[in-house]
Every structure is written in structure tokens, then in C-alpha cells.
Amino acid sequence: MLNRRKTGVIAEEIAVKYLTSHNYEIIEKNFSTRWGEIDIIAYDKTNDTLVFVEVKYRSNLSYGLPQEAVNYIKQQRIIKSAMIYLKTTKRNFSNYRFDVLAIMPPNNIEHIKNAFQV
Numbered sequence: 001m002l003n004r005r006k007t008g009v010i011a012e013e014i015a016v017k018y019l020t021s022h023n024y025e026i027i028e029k030n031f032s033t034r035w036g037e038i039d040i041i042a043y044d045k046t047n048d049t050l051v052f053v054e055v056k057y058r059s060n061l062s063y064g065l066p067q068e069a070v071n072y073i074k075q076q077r078i079i080k081s082a083m084i085y086l087k088t089t090k091r092n093f094s095n096y097r098f099d100v101l102a103i104m105p106p107n108n109i110e111h112i113k114n115a116f117q118v
Contacts (some may be wrong), residue, residue: 011057012039015101018109024051033084036077041085050093052082054115057103066102075116079093 012091016026024042027050031038040053053073063069070078078098086093100115102108 005059011055011103014103015040015053015055017109018101019053022111031081031085033081035051035080035084037076038078038081038085038107048095051099051106052078052085052096053099053101054078055101055103059105066104067110067115070100070115079118
């Protein structure tokens with residue numbers, strides 16, 4: 001079994017491939033603040049929207065669906081980190097949203113757009 005860090009890196013690589021194949025530009029990966037980390041920051045070219053993406057991977061359903069791990073506390077950490085990103089970036093984005101990419105083997109990817117709100 002892979003360790004958690006390696007599994008996370010692989011899941012993020014899957015997420016990047018998925019997003020880029022669906023007309024997203026990857027702006028940043030693993031953006032860290034004192035509040036937490038945002039796995040992927042991407043630009044949705046189709047909808048002119050900045051997207052903060054949380055990637056969740058589960059090898060099986062023993063701990064529930066991957067997206068169920070993005071609880072209220074996790075959401076609040078992502079939101080705080082996103083607000084810091086928006087304040088510090090030199091690019092101007094008028095639209096943004098929070099998505100979750102839930103990944104399960106072999107090739108199950110559920111893209112939940114607007115998974116939560118500020």
C-alpha cells in the first residue's frame with residue numbers, strides 16, 4: 001500500500017489531468033497558508049471563473065465517500081486560504097467557486113462544482 005503522501009500526489013496528478021482535459025488552466029498547486037492548504041487553484045476558461053479545488057481520494061468506501069471528508073471545518077480552512085490568495089494575487093478575478101474532485105479507483109472521478117459557498 002502506498003503511503004498517504006504518495007497517494008495524495010498521485011490523486012492530485014489525476015485531478016490535474018482531468019481538469020486540463022476539461023478546459024481548466026492550472027494556476028497553482030498546494031497553496032499553503034497558516035489556515036491550511038488548497039490542493040489546486042485553477043481557471044475555468046469555459047466559465048471565466050477561478051476555482052479552488054479540493055482533491056479527495058478513497059481506495060474503498062470503508063471511510064465513506066471521498067467528498068464526505070470535506071466537512072465544515074475543512075471548508076472553512078479552504079475558504080480562509082482562498083481569501084488570502086485572492087487578496088495577494090496580482091491577477092483580478094471577479095468570479096470564483098469551490099469545487100471538490102472525488103476520486104476512487106479504477107477511474108471514478110466525480111467533479112462537484114460549487115461544492116460549498118463562502
